Amino acid sequence: KxxxxxxxxxxxxxxxxxxxxxxxxxxxxxxxxxxxxxxxxxxxxxxxxxxxxxxxxxxxxxxxxxxxxxxxxxxxxxxxxxxxxxxxxxxxxxxxxxxxxxxxxxxxxxxxxxxxxxxxxxxxxxxxxxxxxxxxxxxxxxxxxxxxxxxxxxxxxxxxxxxxxxxxxxxxxxxxxxxxxxxxxxxxxxxxxxxxxxxxxxxxxxxxxxxxxxxxxxxxxxxxxxxxNSYRMTPMGEKTNVNQESVWEMPVKSWITSPNGEPGEDLKAGLVQIQGLAFGGMSAAKEVEVTVDGGKNWVKAQFVGPDLGKYAWRQFVVGMDLKPGQYEIASRATSEAGTVQPEERVANSHGYLNNSWRDHMLAVTVV
Ligand code: MSS
Known part of the structure; x- marks a missing residue:
């Protein structure tokens, strides 16, 4: 170690x-x-x-x-x-x-x-x-x-x-x-x-x-x-130049914070409060959905705490009864502007602006 x-x-x-x-x-x-x-x-x-x-x-x-x-x-x-x-x-x-x-x-x-x-x-x-x-x-x-x-x-x-x-x-x-x-x-x-x-x-x-x-x-x-020559959305394999889009505005994004998949976290079967963070980028997060089966089914999450305006994030929670087994947990936010967090990231050679819900998914074992 x-x-x-x-x-x-x-x-x-x-x-x-x-x-x-x-x-x-x-x-x-x-x-x-x-x-x-x-x-x-x-x-x-x-x-x-x-x-x-x-x-x-x-x-x-x-x-x-x-x-x-x-x-x-x-x-x-x-x-x-x-x-x-x-x-x-x-x-x-x-x-x-x-x-x-x-x-x-x-x-x-x-x-x-x-x-x-x-x-x-x-x-x-x-x-x-x-x-x-x-x-x-x-x-x-x-x-x-x-x-x-x-x-x-x-x-x-x-x-x-x-x-x-x-x-x-x-x-x-x-x-x-x-x-x-x-x-x-x-x-x-x-x-x-x-x-x-x-x-x-x-x-x-x-x-x-x-x-x-x-x-x-x-x-x-x-x-x-x-x-x-940096902070631009450079297509894979190309050199960065001024004609490529500058990394300015943030896109809609969310991720799960609990369970967190970190070592030592022991998830016991029963009611689990799945929590996370969501923001819309240039407009507020309007809605968040959560999946525990890798994106096959989605349920609507509730926002936690006050709305501090369009540039702040919202915390969200959804209570779920989880039986022992393997889960793939992810969240998907929609902004006030109507943009839905995508499944796929935009490929770019410097690895900027990743908001793919699938990339941020957690594999969790419930015992
Ligand atoms: N600024 C300056 N002056 N310097 C530096 O370096 N960095 C950036 C910003 N600003 C810098 C600046 C980055 S890159 C980021 S992220 C940020 O910052 C961070 O913040 P904090 O406070 O957290 O540290 Mo990337 O896109």
Whole structure:
């Protein structure tokens, strides 16, 4: 048995038993550790960094952090303290890595083998990007993208485009986007992008730029490699290029959290509460069905807990009387937009956006 990896220093405050440490920059929540309280506790929330995070010092005085705003009528630098005067909203939302579910791709794409745990439901608080635009005179004519730049230091001698975390988003994304300084009611810790983070509800993790130092409105997408040559739906066997669809919006998805199939879980015959999580991506989850026979029959699940809006997930439950035997348990969500979670994933060479219900199915033995 291999020894579990230790949490890295910047995330040492996390609850190790709830997490799978893939590497210092990739930490996943166990399927059994989401709980049934809707909001994911911070010490159980996944972490994904494309490059090592900046120094812990940047969160020592969050209000002093400076954001440079470009591509607007009155370009300027604003501190977090100044941003706090412009408005405040709180957004409950699913934060999910583009590659969550990659472990289930039969082609074994390179990248972290996330199962279900590169996701959480959290509440980010901050100022609407629209309020910031208003305060700076509005975006330049002809702008087509909003681009956020991460605050990592670029080692000298390197072409910044090769490692910089800079993501461009279509203008529709602005509507619900915020610049956030709080997560679950506390200042955003470094691990999750404090002192200031761009939050784009409904969009995959990578688009939510941590320790944002620049927000720009521009005609073109970022020249950074993370925008041009990665996070795109690259057909199998092809090279990634800018003509392929960028990984932006999240599709409808759900999975079972209990039973969880983890070692030591002993499922006794009788009444079992099958639980899980569901979200619609750009619209709310409207309905969830559960199967225990690999998709032959489906029953409607009940939602658990409050509806925190279209970007949050819903927890669901269905009670079933299970006799001893073998079961294949899966869930299938339908969004408010009417999209049904598909049986099959969309094949792509980097293993992004897996929402196949069959891939997320669990084989469970009841004794
Ligand atoms: N930002 C920055 N600045 N950097 C990095 O690295 N990453 C991404 C995002 N943002 C980054 C950023 C990713 S990729 C993700 S998922 C996210 O983030 C995560 O988050 P958390 O908080 O959980 O860690 Mo995939 O799509």
């Amino acid at each position: 291999t020894q579990a990896k230790a949490l890295p220093a910047y995330a040492s405050w996390k609850h190790a038993d709830s997490l799978i440490v893939h590497s210092a920059n990739t930490i996943e929540t166990k399927r059994s550790a989401f709980g049934s309280g809707l909001i994911t506790p911070l010490d159980r929330l996944f972490v994904r960094n494309n490059v090592a995070p900046p120094s812990e010092q940047i969160v020592a005085d969050p209000d002093a952090w400076v954001l440079s705003i470009k591509g607007v009528k009155n370009p300027q630098d604003m501190t977090v303290a100044q941003l706090k005067r412009l408005g405040l909203v709180a957004v409950p939302m699913v934060l999910q890595c583009s590659g969550n579910g990659r472990a289930y791709f039969p082609e074994k794409p390179s990248g972290t083998k996330w199962t279900v745990g590169a996701a959480g439901c959290v509440v980010f608080s901050g100022v609407p990007v629209k309020a910031v635009l208003e305060a700076t005179g509005g975006m330049d004519a002809g702008a087509k993208y909003m681009t956020g730049t991460g605050g990592e230091d670029i080692p000298e001698g390197l072409d910044p485009n090769t490692i910089m975390v800079e993501r461009s988003l279509p203008l529709e994304a602005i509507d619900d986007a915020i610049l956030a300084w709080e997560i679950n009611g506390q200042p955003i810790p470094l691990a999750h992008g404090g002192p200031l983070r761009l939050i784009v509800p409904g969009y995959t993790g990578v688009n939510n730029v941590k320790y944002i130092k620049q927000l720009a409105f521009s005609k073109d997408q970022s020249a950074a490699s993370i925008q041009q």
